[in-house]
Amino acid sequence: MRLTFRLTLSVLITFLSVSNICAKPMDGPSPEEAVIQSDSIVVAEYLGYQNRGKEIDYFNGPCANYSIVKIIKGKKLSGIIKVKYDFQDGSACLADKNFEFTNGLMPAKRSRWILFLEGRDGLENIWLTYRGDYGRWLLNEDNLKKINNLINR
DSSP states (O other): HHHHHHHHHHHHHOOOOOHHHHOOOOOOOOOOHHHHOOSSSEEEEEEEEOOSSSSBBBOOOOOEEEEEEEEEESSSSSSSSEEEEOSOSSSSSSTTOOOOOOOGGSSSTTTTTEEEEEEEEEEEEEEEEEGGGGEEEEEHHHHHHHHHHHHOO
């Protein structure tokens, strides 16, 4: 009886330890991973968004429309692409309690961004970005230089 109790207790403690490890946030994203993981890296101009028929919240952002300006790495893309817009980078386990979607959370129209595109959602044909909001960098000289240095290593 004692052996069964000890064994059960050991299994329970092991399970709780492992489940606690699994519930922790993942490590933060990195520029190196963004370059390596992305199928394409593009400069694109933000045109606007639509809500994909779902309520917009912290984990379910709208669909943003971008016009391709330049390809930095990867597949030849042109025209307008749809991009799933996330408000987090995947390392959050819980939604920000104070999060409330407003138009002010979206980029300024006609602003230019560097998008790290990972692939498309098969159902809606919407591009995903590397680790959500981390996969969108404002276009500026420093960011372009950083990306080109990483690509040319």
